[in-house]
Amino acid sequence: MLGKGGKRKFDEHEDGLEGKVVSPTDGPSKVSYTLQRQTIFNISLMKLYNHRPLTEPSLQKTVLINNMLRRIQEELKQEGSLRPMFVAASQPADPLSDNFREAQPAFSHLGSPPLLPAELVSTMPLESCLTPASLLEDDTFCTSPAVQHDGATKPPPPALQAVKDSFSSALDEIEELCPAPTSAEAVAAESAAHDPKTQPSESNIHKPEGLPESRTAESKLMDPLPGNFEITASTGFLTDLTLDDILFADIDTSMYDFDPCTSATGAASKMAPVSADELLKTLAPYSSQPVTPNQPFKMDLTELDHIMEVLVGS
Amino acid sequence: FLGAGGGNDIQWCFSQVKGAVDDDVAEADIISTVEFNHSGELLATGDKGGRVVIFQQEQENKTQSHSRGEYNVYSTFQSHEPEFDYLKSLEIEEKINKIRWLPQKNAAQFLLSTNDKTIKLWKISERDKRPEGYNLKEEDGRYRDPTTVTTLRVPVFRPMDLMVEASPRRIFANAHTYHINSISINSDYETYLSADDLRINLWHLEITDRSFNIVDIKPANMEELTEVITAAEFHPNSCSTFVYSSSKGTIRLCDMRASALCDRHSKLFEEPEDPSNRSFFSEIISSISDVKFSHSGRYMMTRDYLSVKIWDLNMENRPVETYQVHEYLRSKLCSLYENDCIFDKFECCWNGSDRQVDIVMTGSYNNFFRMFDRNTKRDITLEASRENNKPRTVLKPRKVCASGKRKKDEISVDSLDFNKKILHTAWHPKENIIAVATTNNLYIFQDKMN
Numbered sequence: 001m002l003g004k005g006g007k008r009k010f011d012e013h014e015d016g017l018e019g020k021v022v023s024p025t026d027g028p029s030k031v032s033y034t035l036q037r038q039t040i041f042n043i044s045l046m047k048l049y050n051h052r053p054l055t056e057p058s059l060q061k062t063v064l065i066n067n068m069l070r071r072i073q074e075e076l077k078q079e080g081s082l083r084p085m086f087v088a089a090s091q092p093a094d095p096l097s098d099n100f101r102e103a104q105p106a107f108s109h110l111g112s113p114p115l116l117p118a119e120l121v122s123t124m125p126l127e128s129c130l131t132p133a134s135l136l137e138d139d140t141f142c143t144s145p146a147v148q149h150d151g152a153t154k155p156p157p158p159a160l161q162a163v164k165d166s167f168s169s170a171l172d173e174i175e176e177l178c179p180a181p182t183s184a185e186a187v188a189a190e191s192a193a194h195d196p197k198t199q200p201s202e203s204n205i206h207k208p209e210g211l212p213e214s215r216t217a218e219s220k221l222m223d224p225l226p227g228n229f230e231i232t233a234s235t236g237f238l239t240d241l242t243l244d245d246i247l248f249a250d251i252d253t254s255m256y257d258f259d260p261c262t263s264a265t266g267a268a269s270k271m272a273p274v275s276a277d278e279l280l281k282t283l284a285p286y287s288s289q290p291v292t293p294n295q296p297f298k299m300d301l302t303e304l305d306h307i308m309e310v311l312v313g314s
Numbered sequence: 315f316l317g318a319g320g321g322n323d324i325q326w327c328f329s330q331v332k333g334a335v336d337d338d339v340a341e342a343d344i345i346s347t348v349e350f351n352h353s354g355e356l357l358a359t360g361d362k363g364g365r366v367v368i369f370q371q372e373q374e375n376k377t378q379s380h381s382r383g384e385y386n387v388y389s390t391f392q393s394h395e396p397e398f399d400y401l402k403s404l405e406i407e408e409k410i411n412k413i414r415w416l417p418q419k420n421a422a423q424f425l426l427s428t429n430d431k432t433i434k435l436w437k438i439s440e441r442d443k444r445p446e447g448y449n450l451k452e453e454d455g456r457y458r459d460p461t462t463v464t465t466l467r468v469p470v471f472r473p474m475d476l477m478v479e480a481s482p483r484r485i486f487a488n489a490h491t492y493h494i495n496s497i498s499i500n501s502d503y504e505t506y507l508s509a510d511d512l513r514i515n516l517w518h519l520e521i522t523d524r525s526f527n528i529v530d531i532k533p534a535n536m537e538e539l540t541e542v543i544t545a546a547e548f549h550p551n552s553c554s555t556f557v558y559s560s561s562k563g564t565i566r567l568c569d570m571r572a573s574a575l576c577d578r579h580s581k582l583f584e585e586p587e588d589p590s591n592r593s594f595f596s597e598i599i600s601s602i603s604d605v606k607f608s609h610s611g612r613y614m615m616t617r618d619y620l621s622v623k624i625w626d627l628n629m630e631n632r633p634v635e636t637y638q639v640h641e642y643l644r645s646k647l648c649s650l651y652e653n654d655c656i657f658d659k660f661e662c663c664w665n666g667s668d669r670q671v672d673i674v675m676t677g678s679y680n681n682f683f684r685m686f687d688r689n690t691k692r693d694i695t696l697e698a699s700r701e702n703n704k705p706r707t708v709l710k711p712r713k714v715c716a717s718g719k720r721k722k723d724e725i726s727v728d729s730l731d732f733n734k735k736i737l738h739t740a741w742h743p744k745e746n747i748i749a750v751a752t753t754n755n756l757y758i759f760q761d762k763m764n
Contacts, residue, residue: 036648040594043652055405056430059492059511060542060561061657064598067540071594 035301041072042304324671324746325708325762326696330384332369333755335700345751347738351415351423354666354742357385357749358425359756360410364394366427366480368438369756382747382760389438391480394429406431412497414506416519424483426506430493433508435484435519443471489515489525496546502553509546509558512539516570528576529558529568544602544659551611559616563600567627583625585632595647595656603659609667615674617662620644622676622686637686637693640678642716642727655679655732666743677736680725681752682712698736698750698757708762 044065051057334343342363349358357369367390372383397406408429416424422439447469450458492510499506507528508515514529529546533539542561549555554570566579587596599619607614613634616623620641623633639660643650650656662676672688678695686693695712702709715724738751746761 037594040648040651047654053404055407056402056493058657060544060601061654063539063542064561064601064657067597068594070540071597 037072037075041069044069044072323690324673326748326759327706327708327762328703328757329382329705329747329760330758331700331703331755332367332385332387332758339754343754345738345754345756346409346411347413348740348749348751348756349413349415349425350740350742350749351425352417352743354744354747356388356415356423357740357758358413358415359751360393360413360427361754362407362409364392364396364408364410364429366391366393366410366413366425366436368478382745382763385758389478389480391436393427393434393436394432397431411494414497414499416499417503426497426499428494428497428508431487431490433486433494433497433517434482435486436480437483438478438480441477441479442474444474445469446472484519484522486517486522486525489517495544498547498556500548500553501551505553507546507548507556509543511542514543514546514556514558514576526574528570528574530575530577545605547605547607547614549611550607550609557605557607557614559602559605561601562597563602563618565602565605565614565616565625581627581630583630583633585623591644593647595651598651598656599647604661606662606664608664615662615664617660617676619656619658619660622662622674624674624688635688637674637684639676639684640714642714646727650732653732655735658735658737660735660737661739663739663741665741666745668744668746671746675739675741675748677739677750679732679735680714680730681734681736682714683736683739683750696759698752698755700755706762709759 047065048062048069333345334340342361342365344362345359346362347358347360350356351358355371357371359367359369361367368388369385370388371385374383393410394408396408398404399406406429410427410429412426412428414426416426418424422437425436425438427434427436446453447467449463449466449469450460452458486508490508490510490513492512494508494510496509497506498509504520505516505518508517508525509529512530512532513527515525516528517525529543531541531543540562544559544561546556546558549557555567556570557565557567559565563584565583567581567583568576569580570576572578572580587600602616602618604617605614612627614625614627616625616633617639620643621639622637624635624637625633647656660677662674665671665673665675673685674688675683675685677683681698682695683698684693684695695714696709697712713721713724714730715721715726717727720726734752736750736752740749742748748759750757750759
């Protein structure tokens with residue numbers, strides 16, 4: 001179980017990681033607030049997109065998680081953060097709308113900001129597991145984009161390519177801070193070479209390149225799913241896509257599988273404390289910090305580190 | 315706290331426990347709802363496997379004045395079966411979400427039980443006589459050869475072993491797109507409401523092919539959905555008034571006389587957020603999991619993740635009382651979010667109609683449950699465990715140590731078992747008998763009678 005705070009190497013102060021109100025404006029505790037926010041964001045994404053129940057997932061739960069994601073995205077947007085992972089996160093992603101689509105997905109008429117397709121978002125843990133490594137660096141922002149793109153461009157199916165491109169274009173969007181809807185055609189025209197357009201040194205400067213073509217990607221992928229009306233409360237997109245299998249083939253998401261009834265540790269076990277603590281211990285080699293049970297971020301970062309290594313194939 | 319002696323304090327003793335003993339919980343046996351009937355003679359439970367088990371209290375034995383009648387199994391039946399929604403390729407769970415009893419009008423008992431999609435009205439009746447002496451049939455049912463009948467007789471009823479039969483009398487289906495979370499019978503005893511995540515429907519108990527939508531919070535664009543309905547209940551006395559709670563911690567009181575679609579509330583109950591307690595999880599922990607009117611109808615109680623609040627219907631801007639159920643969890647919210655415990659839906663209940671007593675009860679983790687005495691402002695934590703199963707022994711109060719040195723007999727927060735949650739509790743309508751459901755066991759406690 002997680003109690004009060006613990007030290008991190010770049011944090012001089014002992015901050016509580018949970019429960020305390022850490023204002024984003026505090027100096028030294030801003031990082032811990034940011035990390036906490038990031039952790040919660042990752043957890044939220046995993047909850048929405050890794051869960052494939054046989055029965056409909058709870059709408060209440062989905063709505064609350066979605067609200068959490070939106071709030072964090074709003075915050076990030078306001079902060080104007082340019083970290084790639086945050087950028088992708090800052091897309092006004094709307095997993096809920098993906099799940100509860102009312103009519104045929106047709107983005108050109110939508111006045112709302114572009115939506116993140118399910119598989120796009122499903123790569124987010126990938127993205128997010130890459131970026132925190134950069135957070136641990138002293139020069140925080142510069143190194144991640146290269147890593148990110150390298151990591152993401154393993155021989156992917158075209159959809160993944162489009163997905164990755166949408167990330168880059170999402171960077172632009174954040175730069176604009178004010179996405180405007182355009183037609184899908186214009187978006188498609190932009191799609192070609194977003195690829196490694198970002199140099200590490202330019203990671204903070206992303207020239208706007210028009211609308212992210214995430215919409216195109218989405219339209220392509222959503223067309224085969226005409227039945228996805230509001231009634232499809234499950235992550236209908238994921239079930240139709242093989243992308244999910246590709247992306248998550250190697251990822252061990254067991255740390256996010258907390259099912260009280262089938263927990264590997266047994267029905268009578270204490271769930272959270274055991275798993276969080278055990279994870280910390282197993283991941284201790286990754287961390288130069290003394291591992292205490294009080295660091296949800298540390299666990300998350302090092303675990304994501306581990307995931308990144310697996311994916312990059314190192 | 316309660317139980318420490320003193321005039322009117324209730325001392326709770328273990329009475330009975332029902333259910334499997336072993337730690338390995340079969341998923342179907344997980345109890346999902348508990349409800350006493352209006353007299354308290356019957357106690358119904360619903361489980362994840364779609365079954366309803368009804369216990370009946372023995373008539374008081376005059377010689378055994380130290381305890382009230384025990385509850386024994388009266389009837390067991392399969393209320394709902396799992397279904398498959400072919401359109402969405404998803405299973406519809408058979409889990410019983412709620413049971414509500416109708417007041418008894420004749421010899422039979424009636425209850426409403428619901429899963430995520432379908433509500434059923436069940437009739438539970440007793441048969442303790444059977445006709446004997448047919449002319450054309452033998453006693454074993456075989457038909458007699460008519461040519462052998464030489465005299466006629468009138469069949470008579472003879473006693474037989476009691477048989478309790480449950481039969482579905484009405485099936486109220488196909489009215490809910492989303493998952494039903496509440497049913498509530500109106501004080502007119504003719505209509506009832508059913509609430510799902512986005513809509514509330516009004517039914518007549520006799521009519522199954524039609525229901526009226528009285529609340530609809532579904533946005534035109536589902537992308538804009540940020541709030542869902544979490545619970546709803548009719549006012550106990552006013553047949554046109556009901557309340558519903560939301561995932562954002564608000565309660566709306568509606569009057570059906572105002573308009574056919576009660577999308578505009580008459581009253582909105584909401585407590586402003588405490589800025590010193592703000593965190594990422596503020597919204598989630600404010601989500602109301604249960605709402606219950608007091609017997610008088612003057613107050614209502616709501617349960618959110620960490621607290622129980624009592625509201626005066628005449629005051630909308632804040633509750634009149636707030637009781638902390640397990641405040642020590644506030645610093646653990648991130649973990650509880652990660653393992654989904656933060657979404658657990660705890661229920662709450664008022665005590666019965668004993669006027670001397672004004673207590674509210676709710677469950678917590680580690681098989682603990684909590685009671686708050688509104689008169690004395692004292693509270694107590696008790697545990698539902700087979701270790702305390704000596705009848706007539708007063709339950710020992712429990713204490714959780716939030717931080718610092720743990721005293722003897724205290725349990726530290728890190729040792730709590732979050733798998734052992736008490737979500738459902740019920741209080742006998744007339745006596746101080748309570749039913750507390752752990753994961754798959756039902757505990758019955760009663761106050762110590764002197």
